[in-house]
Structure formats: structure tokens, C-alpha cells
Amino acid sequence: MKALQCVEMGGPDKLEINEVESPSAIPGHVVIDVKSGSINFPDVLMIQGLYQYQPPLPFTPGGESAGIISEIGEDVTKFKVGDKVFAMTGTGAFAEKILAHEGSCTLIPDSMDYDSAAALSMTYGTSLYALKQRANIQPGETLLVLGASGGVGIAAIELGKAMGAKVIAAASTQDKIDMCMAHGADEGFIYPSGNLDRDQQKQLSNKIKELTGGMGANVVYDPVGDSYAEPCLRATAWEGRYLVIGFAAGEIPKIPLNITLLKGCQIVGVFWGAWVGLFPDENKKNFDELFKLHAEGKINPEVSQRYALEDSAEAFSHLANRKAKGKVIINM
Ligand SMILES: NC(=O)c1ccc[n+]([C@@H]2O[C@H](COP(=O)([O-])OP(=O)(O)OC[C@H]3O[C@@H](n4cnc5c(N)ncnc54)[C@H](OP(=O)(O)O)[C@@H]3O)[C@@H](O)[C@H]2O)c1
Structure with a gap:
């Protein structure tokens, strides 16, 4: 072969x-x-x-x-x-x-083709586990998704909407934002690509605060990391949850812990593959939920x-x- x-x-x-x-x-x-x-x-x-x-x-x-x-x-x-x-x-x-x-x-499921099935498991599996089991996101909360047009990002947008959140998508180009909006994001904005300097980081924090009426995001979904992480943590709401998904931009960020104290917020690690190995039956329930959402047209890889x-x-x-x-x- x-x-x-x-x-x-x-x-x-x-x-x-x-x-x-x-x-x-x-x-x-x-x-x-x-x-x-x-x-x-x-x-x-x-x-x-x-x-x-x-x-x-x-x-x-x-x-x-x-x-x-x-x-x-x-x-x-x-x-x-x-x-x-x-x-x-x-x-x-x-x-x-x-x-x-x-x-x-x-x-x-009969209703799903091979391409959608291959596209669904890791991205939607990760994002459902992150938003449900790790962030316990609630209807009406604000979800900020970084790298929002990527594989796990689009899944987080659609699942966030299905769970009743207000979703803000952040990505590096307008056509990526357009795609996020087509997948249900309520708001979208472009961040600079590359290593963010201090001013750009401050602008990123301010933009998130502006879009959340000064409150900050309740949940931040971050598959990008690097210089994007700290300004987004600084723009979480009181008792917010900052989900560590990955480091697509390269560097693993080092975060000043006083930010968590000042915001009463949590930095929450997400390692879906390890969780699947430890709790396969729980993951099966999540897959069943994803199949139901797919059949209802609420998610669409x-x-x-x-x-x-x-x-x-x-x-x-x-x-x-x-x-x-x-x-x-x-x-x-
Ligand atoms: N924790 C877990 O269990 C878990 C599970 C699956 C995946 N992941 C991780 O999640 C991350 C994203 O995975 P994915 O499959 O969604 O990848 P993807 O489809 O390539 O999306 C990644 C996004 O990151 C952004 N990005 C920023 N800087 C980048 C750079 N230097 N190179 C490439 N992309 C960059 C891009 O969006 P912009 O251009 O808009 O910034 C891109 O759309 C990876 O780090 C992966 O390892 C973690």
C-alpha cells in the first residue's frame, strides 16, 4: 500500500x-x-x-x-x-x-461523511472537554477564542455558541475573522501576527475589555500562547477561566502569578488526549453529545x-x- x-x-x-x-x-x-x-x-x-x-x-x-x-x-x-x-x-x-x-x-453516525468524521474528533473533542469539563462555561458568559479560525478555534466558537455563550473571535486576518463570523461568532477582531511588543499587548488587552463592556472575558480559549497569553489573561473577568490549549505561536509563556490573585481567576490546563486515556467512558459521552449537535446542525466541521x-x-x-x-x- x-x-x-x-x-x-x-x-x-x-x-x-x-x-x-x-x-x-x-x-x-x-x-x-x-x-x-x-x-x-x-x-x-x-x-x-x-x-x-x-x-x-x-x-x-x-x-x-x-x-x-x-x-x-x-x-x-x-x-x-x-x-x-x-x-x-x-x-x-x-x-x-x-x-x-x-x-x-x-x-x-450515518448522517456524517468521512471528511467530517476525520475533522471532528480531535478539534471538537478538545474544545468540548475544555469548555464543559474544564471551564464549566455558563449561558450568558463571554468566551474569547484566540486563533479562532484554526481547527480547535472554529470548534470552540461553535460549541461556545451551542452552550449559550457570547463568543468573541480573534485572528490574524480579515478573511479568517469573516470565516469565524460565518461559524457563529458574535464579535471578531484582528490581532497583529508575530511577536507582540508591550504596546501591542496593551492594545490587545484594551480591545478585549472594550468588547466586554470593561468586564473582561469570563473564559479565554488560548491555542496560541507566546506573547498573546499574558495580555489575554489580564483581560479576563473576575473569577474568569483561562484555558491553556496550546502554543501555536511558538514560545511557552511565563505568566506573573499576581494576575490570578488580582482577578480571582484560574489558569486551567487542558490535555484532552490524556483525559481520553484516563476516562474513555466520559469521552464517549462527549462524542455522543457532539454527534447530537452535528445532527441538529449546531456544529459543522x-x-x-x-x-x-x-x-x-x-x-x-x-x-x-x-x-x-x-x-x-x-x-x-
Ligand atoms: N490541549 C489539547 O488537548 C490540544 C488538542 C488539540 C490541539 N492542541 C493544540 O492547539 C493548537 C492549535 O491546534 P490546531 O489544530 O487548531 O492548529 P491550526 O488549525 O493550525 O490553528 C492554529 C492557529 O494558531 C494561530 N497561530 C498563531 N501563531 C501561529 C504560528 N506561528 N504558526 C501557526 N499558527 C499560528 C493561527 O491563527 P492566526 O493566524 O489567526 O493567529 C492558526 O489558525 C496547537 O498548539 C495544538 O498542539 C491542543
Whole structure:
């Protein structure tokens, strides 16, 4: 079968499409004929050797896939050949077939296509866990989403709206803001791209306060980090929750703790993958909630670009160069 392979650490130009041996089912596992895989920011970090988990070389990148089960191993109880599933495997998604543990697979509802299923699990899974279990967001509260047109950002906008929040989207270009508004954001504003200096940080804080009537945001959803983090924490409301999602802008920020004292606010870590491992049944309930919201038309994963497996390197560059909006899909 054909598979994308990372044979040496580096940028997307180092990726290769190679002919590799097809997997066979082993006990507890299924083989999926992959139809769609979606790229996430961690995939971009992993091929450069910059992610917290690094598989040995060579490896096939891609943590999320959707397809049809073509083989099942002994002891598999939940699935049969022909089932439509999505799988969260950490790696291996950008290939014609993938071997997946049955515990990493979820049946796709009939109403959902393969691209949407591949686009949904990590982004909406992360954002629902963040807003529900971690922030306990309440109807009427204000939610500020940074990097709002990205994968987890769009999911946070739609879920925030579905949970009754007033959503403010922040992103680096007008066309990204336009897309956030089309996905339900109530307000949107452009922040500068690059390392923010002191004046730009102050302007960012002031803008958030202006849009929240001077109160600050009740919940801040931050997948960007770096110099964007502190000014947003400074613009949280009393007893606000600042969600640490990721550091797409590069640096891990160091925050003066007196801000939390002055605002009675919380800095809340969000590590969805670890939570799924610890509480798979709770995550299953969250997925069921996502399927219901999808069937009701309240969430709608945005797939902005589709690439063939042969063009995977281009797909990686698109995400790495901050050009992606919504989700980027690789179709086998
Ligand atoms: N905590 C968790 O459990 C969890 C789960 C999934 C993902 N994440 C993390 O969340 C972050 C976002 O993931 P994603 O899949 O949404 O990525 P994405 O689709 O690429 O979106 C990231 C957004 O960050 C902004 N950004 C700011 N500086 C950037 C830079 N230097 N390079 C690239 N983007 C930059 C971009 O928006 P603007 O151009 O508008 O600023 C971009 O839209 C990543 O750090 C990822 O590791 C965390």
C-alpha cells in the first residue's frame, strides 16, 4: 500500500510517499481502509521532532482517520467488517490502510461523511472537554477564542455558541475573522501576527475589555500562547477561566502569578488526549453529545482544503505556514 512517511526529521519537504507492507489484523485490533485523514498541529510538530511524543523513524504521520473496517482481529467485540469508523491512533493515518486498536475507534453516525468524521474528533473533542469539563462555561458568559479560525478555534466558537455563550473571535486576518463570523461568532477582531511588543499587548488587552463592556472575558480559549497569553489573561473577568490549549505561536509563556490573585481567576490546563486515556467512558459521552449537535446542525466541521495523499507535503506546508482555515484533509 502507499503511505506517507517521515524518514528524517524536518519540514514537509522531507516527507516521502513510499510503498510499504499493508497491515494485517492482530488480536484486539481492526484494519481500516482509510478514506480521509485530517492534519492537526501536533502532526506538524512531530515531523520536526518537536512534539512531546516522538515515534521512532520511519513513521507514518497522522493521528486522525476515518474509513471502513476491512479486517478484524481475534477478540474484537465492538466492530465488524464493513463498519464505518473514525480512529484516533496518534500516528499512521496518512496511508491507504491503518491498524487500529478497537478502543481507539468510534462508529460514525450515518448522517456524517468521512471528511467530517476525520475533522471532528480531535478539534471538537478538545474544545468540548475544555469548555464543559474544564471551564464549566455558563449561558450568558463571554468566551474569547484566540486563533479562532484554526481547527480547535472554529470548534470552540461553535460549541461556545451551542452552550449559550457570547463568543468573541480573534485572528490574524480579515478573511479568517469573516470565516469565524460565518461559524457563529458574535464579535471578531484582528490581532497583529508575530511577536507582540508591550504596546501591542496593551492594545490587545484594551480591545478585549472594550468588547466586554470593561468586564473582561469570563473564559479565554488560548491555542496560541507566546506573547498573546499574558495580555489575554489580564483581560479576563473576575473569577474568569483561562484555558491553556496550546502554543501555536511558538514560545511557552511565563505568566506573573499576581494576575490570578488580582482577578480571582484560574489558569486551567487542558490535555484532552490524556483525559481520553484516563476516562474513555466520559469521552464517549462527549462524542455522543457532539454527534447530537452535528445532527441538529449546531456544529459543522469546516473543511477548507482537501489534498490527495501524493500532495501531503503541500497540505503540511499549508498548516505550518499559518494559511489554514478550519481543517485540512488528506483523501486516500
Ligand atoms: N490541549 C489539547 O488537548 C490540544 C488538542 C488539540 C490541539 N492542541 C493544540 O492547539 C493548537 C492549535 O491546534 P490546531 O489544530 O487548531 O492548529 P491550526 O488549525 O493550525 O490553528 C492554529 C492557529 O494558531 C494561530 N497561530 C498563531 N501563531 C501561529 C504560528 N506561528 N504558526 C501557526 N499558527 C499560528 C493561527 O491563527 P492566526 O493566524 O489567526 O493567529 C492558526 O489558525 C496547537 O498548539 C495544538 O498542539 C491542543
